[in-house]
Amino acid sequence: MSDHNIKINKEKLDKIATDVLRPVGFNNAFINWMLFLTMALVACIYAYVIQYNKGLIVTGMRDMVSWGMYIANFVFFVATALVGMLISGVIGLLGYTWIKPITRIAEIIAVAFAAVAGLVIVSDMGRPERLLNVFLYGRVQSPILWDVTVVTTYLVISTLLYLLPLIPDLAIARGRMLHAPKWQMKLYEILSFNWTHHPKQYKLLFSATRLLIILIIPTAFAIHTVTSWLLAVNSRSGWDSTIFGPYFLTGAFVTGMAAVIIAVFFFRNNYKLRQYLDEPLFDKMGKLLEFVCVIYFYFNLNEFVVPAYKMKEFDAIHIHELFAGRHAVMFWLSQIFGLLIPMIVLLWKPFRKPLPLFLIALFVIVGAWLKRYIIVIPTMEHPFLPIQFLPGEWVIYQPTVIEGAVTAGSIILGIMIISVLAKLFPVIPIWEMAEEDEGTKTKII
Amino acid sequence: MNKFFLTLIICVCAVLKLSAQTEWVVPAEHQGKLSPVQFTESMQQSGADIFAAQCQVCHGMPGQGNYNAMLVPSPGDPAAQKFQSNTDGAIFYKVSEGRATMPSFKSALSKADIWNVISYVRSFNASYVQETAEKIETNIPEGTLLALGLRYDEIKKMVEVSLTGSLNQVTNPVGGVGIKLEAKRYFGNLPLGDIKTTNKEGLAYFSWDGTLPGDSLGNVHLIAQVEQVEAYGEVKAEQTLPIGLVNDKPALNKERAMWNTVDKAPLWIIFGFTGAVATAWFFIFYLLFQVKRIFVLGKEPITEEEKII
Numbered sequence: 001m002s003d004h005n006i007k008i009n010k011e012k013l014d015k016i017a018t019d020v021l022r023p024v025g026f027n028n029a030f031i032n033w034m035l036f037l038t039m040a041l042v043a044c045i046y047a048y049v050i051q052y053n054k055g056l057i058v059t060g061m062r063d064m065v066s067w068g069m070y071i072a073n074f075v076f077f078v079a080t081a082l083v084g085m086l087i088s089g090v091i092g093l094l095g096y097t098w099i100k101p102i103t104r105i106a107e108i109i110a111v112a113f114a115a116v117a118g119l120v121i122v123s124d125m126g127r128p129e130r131l132l133n134v135f136l137y138g139r140v141q142s143p144i145l146w147d148v149t150v151v152t153t154y155l156v157i158s159t160l161l162y163l164l165p166l167i168p169d170l171a172i173a174r175g176r177m178l179h180a181p182k183w184q185m186k187l188y189e190i191l192s193f194n195w196t197h198h199p200k201q202y203k204l205l206f207s208a209t210r211l212l213i214i215l216i217i218p219t220a221f222a223i224h225t226v227t228s229w230l231l232a233v234n235s236r237s238g239w240d241s242t243i244f245g246p247y248f249l250t251g252a253f254v255t256g257m258a259a260v261i262i263a264v265f266f267f268r269n270n271y272k273l274r275q276y277l278d279e280p281l282f283d284k285m286g287k288l289l290e291f292v293c294v295i296y297f298y299f300n301l302n303e304f305v306v307p308a309y310k311m312k313e314f315d316a317i318h319i320h321e322l323f324a325g326r327h328a329v330m331f332w333l334s335q336i337f338g339l340l341i342p343m344i345v346l347l348w349k350p351f352r353k354p355l356p357l358f359l360i361a362l363f364v365i366v367g368a369w370l371k372r373y374i375i376v377i378p379t380m381e382h383p384f385l386p387i388q389f390l391p392g393e394w395v396i397y398q399p400t401v402i403e404g405a406v407t408a409g410s411i412i413l414g415i416m417i418i419s420v421l422a423k424l425f426p427v428i429p430i431w432e433m434a435e436e437d438e439g440t441k442t443k444i445i
Numbered sequence: 446m447n448k449f450f451l452t453l454i455i456c457v458c459a460v461l462k463l464s465a466q467t468e469w470v471v472p473a474e475h476q477g478k479l480s481p482v483q484f485t486e487s488m489q490q491s492g493a494d495i496f497a498a499q500c501q502v503c504h505g506m507p508g509q510g511n512y513n514a515m516l517v518p519s520p521g522d523p524a525a526q527k528f529q530s531n532t533d534g535a536i537f538y539k540v541s542e543g544r545a546t547m548p549s550f551k552s553a554l555s556k557a558d559i560w561n562v563i564s565y566v567r568s569f570n571a572s573y574v575q576e577t578a579e580k581i582e583t584n585i586p587e588g589t590l591l592a593l594g595l596r597y598d599e600i601k602k603m604v605e606v607s608l609t610g611s612l613n614q615v616t617n618p619v620g621g622v623g624i625k626l627e628a629k630r631y632f633g634n635l636p637l638g639d640i641k642t643t644n645k646e647g648l649a650y651f652s653w654d655g656t657l658p659g660d661s662l663g664n665v666h667l668i669a670q671v672e673q674v675e676a677y678g679e680v681k682a683e684q685t686l687p688i689g690l691v692n693d694k695p696a697l698n699k700e701r702a703m704w705n706t707v708d709k710a711p712l713w714i715i716f717g718f719t720g721a722v723a724t725a726w727f728f729i730f731y732l733l734f735q736v737k738r739i740f741v742l743g744k745e746p747i748t749e750e751e752k753i754i
Contacts, residue, residue: 008753139707140718149718153725160732167739172754193736194743197753201742208735215728222721 006202006435013434016276017172020426020433023271024173025180030423037416044409047402048123056126058402064387065380065397070124072372073407076255077117077414078151078227079248079368083256084110084158085220089213091288098284101276101428105263107162108427109256112417114155114223120410121148143229150223157219161212162421163191164205168431171195184424224248231375237307237318238379247299253292254339255368261285261361263418265354267427276428279353286352289361293343300339317382326396327378330370338367469518469544471535478534479578481675484564492565495558499550507569516546524569533575536563553633555681556674581676585619586612593624593682595669597653604651606669606682608643618647623672626651628665640672659689 051058061068087106091099099106122128138145170192174185195201225245232244241247264285268277307315308323322331342360345351351360377397399407482488496507500523505511508524521528531539540559543549550559567573585591594607604626610619620643627634637657641649659665664685671680698704701711 006753010754013754137707140710140715141703141705141707146718149722153722153729156729157725160729164732164736193740195739196743196745196747198742198745198747199751199753200745201739202753204735204739204742208732211728211732215725219725 006199008431008434013172013430016428016430016433017176019273019275020428020430021173021177023273024177024423024426025184026423030419034416034419037412037419041409041412041416044405044412047405048409051123051402051406052128058400060397060399060403062390062394062397064383064390064395065377067124067376067380068397069373069377069399069403069407070120072376073369073410074117074120074124075227075248075372075376076369077113077120077410078224079252079255079372080259080365081110081113081117081154081158081256082220082224082249082252083260084161085216086253086256086292087260088161089217089220092213093217098281100432101281102260102264102285103432104162104165104429105267105422105427106256106260107158108418108421109259109263110158111155111162112414112421113259114151114158115417116410116414118148118151118155119413120407121151123406123410143226143233146226147223147230150219150226154216154219154223157212157216161209161216164209164212165429165432166425167192167195167205168197168202169426169429171197172430173426187424221249224252231379236379236384237312237314237382238375241303243299243302247296247303250292250296250299251368251371254289254296254364257285257289257292258361258364258368261289261357262365265358265361267422268354271427273428276433282354282357283349283352286346286357286360289357289364290343290346293339293346293364297339297343300335314382314384318378321378321381322374327374331374334367334370334374337363338371339364469539471531471538475538476532476534478532478537479576480533480560480563481578481580481678482560483577484560484567484575488561488564489568490565491558492561492563495554495562496565499553500562503546507566518545518547520547523566528566529570529573533563533567536566548632550633552627552636555670555679557679578675581673583676584621585610585677588612589619591619591671591677591680593669593671593680595667595682595684597686597688598650601650602653602655604637604653604667604669604686604688606641606643606649606651608647608649608671608680618645619643620645620647622677624649624669625672627668627670628657629668634668637667653688655688655690657689658692659687661691661693663687663689663691665689 059068059070084107087099088103092103122131125131134145134148138148170188174188174192177185177188225248228244228248231239232241234240261282264277264281268274304319304322308319311319321327342364346357346360350356381395381397496504503513503516503520504523505513505520507522510522510525512520512522523529537559539547540554540562541549541551543551554562567575589610589612591608591610594609596605596607597603598605606624606626608619608622608624609616611617622643623640624643625640626637628637629635635657638651641651643649657665664687666683666685669682671677698706698709701709703711703714
């Protein structure tokens, strides 16, 4: 790739730059949207302040179920963040170029969700001011330490993978966005790192980005495998599984793809980018979602059918709770509407058109959130060693309003980060799209 | 015909299983067993302590109904009607013998301890009226104070237990009394050999081959007591003797291990973790350095044929 010469089509560049840069900038609609989100977030922060002052007693977590909605939500956020790796890393390295217009959107989601995942885990701490102790006195044998390390590393790599390919675009935008406010131009100037479209600069950028998309694959695998190990290194029924790493990873691809489809559908309509985020692209994304759904279904089959066939004493209690017990409704909802039906209907082309695909993705993402809840909570309700003298209400976990508000706050925060990034910088890589066809195709992806 | 037998077997099994779960049959000779002494407040107090330490995990606090309902058969609340309808002898038998998830406390608690627990449990039953056992006649004069001694005889390689009785400041050996010897273990006491009867000199000998594991110094905690508590009362001697097998296995936290502190973590995990983190961050810093080079290149002029845009 280093001997490769980039050639950018000037006319194409002008058209794409005009289209992509048009929605960039904080207009009134955006400010109202942000005001709305901010108000909602303030309410959620108020809930967190109550929790901070009174401690975790305001949540539904007690001695028996000490991991609740926060941990489920954390797993969901980490899962969604993995899509950056799937799109740019796996699919990109395989040489598929249809992903070009959605790479940056995937990276925005990765950065936003990875950043918020770190905060979600802090919200689960009773004494968040002691967070630093995890690093100072952490045990290298503990998956908790691995988790905080790898989440931080993944966030940094994702941010770099978002910012590096943005450099030429910011240089392009500087000459074209004449009505943009001064601070925005200043920011563009800083973040474009003196970019002059020098061929040597492109060469450096290619090699750097290529290194990043290779580096992000093991890091992303590590982040979600470690997240699964937080559960799988226990011998509790429902977590004691050797396939938890790949099970989580494939589940993450499903969640992440759904998130990307929702975001791409939004930008296609609101940013008027139908020409770039077109129907063939949705068809491809639909096929990719179908593919990851099938793999995830296969892992689900293994994860539930094998213990259900053996029905070992404690596994049987757990399986019964999921299949026909207290968690049955949520379990079957997430499995049928969040995985099985999407997997089947996506086989037909009409369902991979933008609107149906968007609706399917909504079901998938809600199902994915419920699935994380199903993975974390029921297992906690059945410890091997009976815990004595617990009041009845401690045995069954019931999330409180405060927990719900803090969780909603994390989702709002994620949407806010995505909104700001999508209005601050172009959402489609201009220079990559404007490249001359075949032959000179950049090997960046 | 086969079908008939199959049905019969299933029925018998079902009945047996049912009765095993619901009914705990106490042999008739144990039903009527009674405490040799009247329950006192101090007995209840020590019974309460034993109950909290040994029974409460499964049975919960008497009268609160917070027993562990997940266990089969259900332990039940000791203050409940079903529990209290047992005779004293039946409770004594059940505590001593145990069944299924209920452990046998025969060796963990002395008979007096079990009676103390019963006196505590009965304190939750207002309508309970205690009957005590009739006094058993012995050949020892009334008012004799019995005492046990315990030592290891190096020459005979035996544990020697001596029983003496004092009456009016005169101490005499007491013969013909059954003595049992036990070693203290984590849960309950381990009986050592059969019950021995004291000879004319008031001595009972228990053979000792020194193979019983002791602590890191070979110490073994021995307990000798009179077997027939109902007749002689509780007479006991305890002694820690360095006559066991020295148990000098290293502590579990001595070597590097997964469960140890961070400075005793296994080397492979220290190198694996720090190696992976260092590799990732090496590339991250390398990339930041590349960005710096991009910045520097921005000052270089571009020739016309090199122009990309």
